[in-house]
Amino acid sequence: MTDKTPSPAEAPDVADDNTPLHRYRMVIEYDGTELYGWQFQPELPTVQGLLEDATQKLCGQLCRYQAAGRTDAGVHALGMVVHVDLPKHYGPFKVWEALNFFLMDGPVSILSVDKVDESFHARFSCTRRAYCYHMVSRRAPLSILRGKAWQVKARMNLDAMRDAAKVLIGTHDFTTFRNTECQSKSPVKTLDQLDISQDGDNIYFHVAARSFLHHQVRSMVGCLWLVGRGKWQTRDMVAALEARDRQALGYNAPPDGLYFLSADFDSETPTES
Amino acid sequence: MTDKTPSPAEAPDVADDNTPLHRYRMVIEYDGTELYGWQFQPELPTVQGLLEDATQKLCGQLCRYQAAGRTDAGVHALGMVVHVDLPKHYGPFKVWEALNFFLMDGPVSILSVDKVDESFHARFSCTRRAYCYHMVSRRAPLSILRGKAWQVKARMNLDAMRDAAKVLIGTHDFTTFRNTECQSKSPVKTLDQLDISQDGDNIYFHVAARSFLHHQVRSMVGCLWLVGRGKWQTRDMVAALEARDRQALGYNAPPDGLYFLSADFDSETPTES
Structure with a gap:
């Protein structure tokens, strides 16, 4: 969920002049419940690690993956976009x-x-990048959705939440909503969308921006939960945002309810599919 | 999913004349993925076993549960109805x-x-009793819905499936759609509803009847899958039903996609809630 400026070690792979690149764009889905997030970690199951293991079985060598969003442990994806360069041409269907x-x-x-x-x-x-956060507002613990949503016991005041959410829309310094480990150069981001919908006990937060800070979505949802249960008012959300201080954060929602939905690109021109 | 006539050993518990019954009706939800079905089995996690373990911690003694549907291993429930008699009165909220x-x-x-x-x-x-069967028609394996739906690769012809489903509505001898271990006295059942709806890749079979034979829903869905992919026609469904023979079954769908949705009762009169 971070958006780092590329360091030389992370810059896009460039082939030797004589080696044509065979680049593949993929849309993937994952259940983050048992995964340690996107990024490769030795000995631990991660999305990148599982993809690279599978690709090594196909190609016989390590091929590094890049993703539109590098999600945390426990976060899911319904439409993550990744790319990889393979050492030779394979038909996309075969891949x-x-x-x-x-x-x-x-x-x-x-x-x-x-x-x-x-x-x-x-x-x-x-x-x-678009995310959805799935909250379930009910007294009973989750069973089928264990690890797939955030259960909150309090009834949520949707009108109050929607009012407070408006505070976050637009371009702001989101330092309050940023994990201290976030490596983004700037804490200023532009939030394009934060819509809240309800279907029975289910509450969905639909969020979109060009890029997000580390933990930004979870931190925004955590504070909106305080608003929904009446602990915070819209003015508290304003104060938290203006504080530009992680200490002013009300609550960081758990990863369970977070889904990476989709990634958009300026020009989407697959050469073959 | 079976509907047995009560044997004396399974008849409703009757208290001594002097002991008032404290009967509680509960609606429960469960993720059947890791469970060995409804019925108690020593050393294995089952729905009944987990409920009775938890109840023993509350009451200090074994209290036997009864359920509207005794689902198989891997089958889920969104609204199973159960009852239990507790040895003394507790407020329902406390229970x-x-x-x-x-x-x-x-x-x-x-x-x-x-x-x-x-x-x-x-x-x-x-x-x-109402069930829903969730089929996902797509080429990619399931990740988030692993164990929670049945993935089929073929595109499904919904019109053909709906036409063949009509054959099953009403009162029939469902021997073909009955597991050989089924203990129901009669194979004749009345199917009230078998509706098929679609939402993107998701196909839902909504099924309702007073009672079902063991494996009846999964067997009906398995045969409708053959129809949906063009291997069977409506006339094959007619032939299967008329055969009254388990050998005539086309396919038994896996438990993963099956959800017990709800149970209705003639007179629902809770005395306290």
Whole structure:
């Protein structure tokens, strides 16, 4: 969920002049419940690690993946966009079938594969990221949705939440809503969307921006929960935002309810699919 | 999912003349993925076993549960109705809170508790059971819905499925759609509803009847899958039904996609809630 400026070590891979790149763009889905987030960690299951293991079985070598969003442990994705460069050309359908085979009905599934040209970069070309946060407002603990939503016991005041959410829309210094480990150069981000909808006990927060700070969505949802249960008013949200201080944060919602929904790109031009 | 006529050993518990019954009706939800079905089995996690363990922690003694539907391993419930007799009076809210506490955020959650009089029986008073079967028609394996739906690769012809489903509506001898271990006295059942709806890749089978044979819903869905992918026509469904022979079954769908939705009772008169 961070948006770092590329350091040289993380810059897009560039092939030798003589080696053509075989770049593939994929849309993937994952259940983050048992995963340690996006980023590769030795000995621990991560989304990047599982993808790279499966790809090594296909290609016989390590191929590094890049993602539009580097989600935390416990966060899920319905439409994460990633890319990878493979050492030779494979038909996209073959890549799709082979990788899903090697992913062996685990927590990561590949929804689609397209061949793209090397100007495409899942992280640096991404112009809009959308998340959904799923809260369940009921007294009974979750069973079927365990790890897939955040259960809160209090009844939520949707009108109050929607009013407070307006405070966050637009361009702001979101330091209060930023994890201290966040590596983004600037705490200033532009929040394009924060809509709240309800369906029975289910409350959905639909959030979109060009990019987010680390923990920004969870921190915004955590504070909106305080508003929904009447502990905070809209003026408290204003004060938290204006404080530009992590200490002013009301609450950080758990990762369970967070889903990376989709990533948009300026020019989406698959060369083959 | 079976509907047995009560044998003496399974007849509703009757208290001594001097002991008033404290009967509680509960609506529960469960994630059947890791459970071995409804029925108690020593050393294995089952819905009945987990409920009885939690209740023993509250009451200090074994209290036997009865359910409207005795689901198989891997089957889920969104609104299963059960009842239990407790050795003394507790307020329903206290029972609710205590049992959810002792169920410890596991796969079973209690949605509501009402005190009822002893004429109520979750199994024998039930007049209508509703299930939903969730099929996902897509090429990519499931990740977030692993164990919670049945993924089929073929595109489904909904019109053909709906046409063939009509064959099953009404009163029939459903021997073909009955597991050989089914203990129901008669294979004749009346199917009130079998509606099929679609939302993107998701296909939902909404099924209702007074009672079902063991595996009946899964067997009907399995045969409709053959119709949806063009392997069977409506006339094959007619032939299967008329055969009254388990050997004529086309396919038995896996438990993953099956959800017990709700149970209806003739007179629902909680005495306290």
